[in-house]
Amino acid sequence: GAVVSQHPSWVICKSGTSVKIECRSLDFQATTMFWYRQFPKQSLMLMATSNEGSKATYEQGVEKDKFLINHASLTLSTLTVTSAHPEDSSFYICSAGGKDNQPQHFGDGTRLSIL
């Protein structure tokens, strides 16, 4: 069964709306979670590393004020796309795990469409 749950799976909203995406680890505690973005026919690109109880680490070129990350508990990280615009339309995926050379597990992904 799934070990990482992501919600919602699909969002369609107007330009200027802020959208919150949740990522939960279901049967383990995750001090670190990762947020990725994938555009059509491209590979997953890491956006940021979410750290429980501290600030997220953003990859170069990712605006921290645009993509707000909150990791308030050991099982939940949220990504808020603030004032979303059509160019933010993408497939957003979270992952957790990966300690000690183990593979990461991915959430189902959220398909975001901004009109």
Added chain:
Amino acid sequence: RKEVEQDPGPFNVPEGATVAFNCTYSNSASQSFFWYRQDCRKEPKLLMSVYSSGNEDGRFTAQLNRASQYISLLIRDSKLSDSATYLCVVNSGSSGSARQLTFGSGTQLTVLP
């Protein structure tokens, strides 16, 4: 040069065929290696980890050559359900901590009836 490079394909093969995917990575300090499969509009799912000694899981065989920085995936007796994009994934994180992954752009496979 991309950190992880794959032949994008597409590979169109008949059912029952054997198909091989290749992947190279640029960071010689990379610690762990995986193949994931991603179905259209879905999240990546782990197919198998890749070990230096090579490993096999049913019809799937993965190989790692650290000297050449090369990873391969072999699928034997391919099934229609094998149709997906196969992602070569490399982890270059430091030991003992949660990892960051670098993804190849994926190789698209279509198995034809």
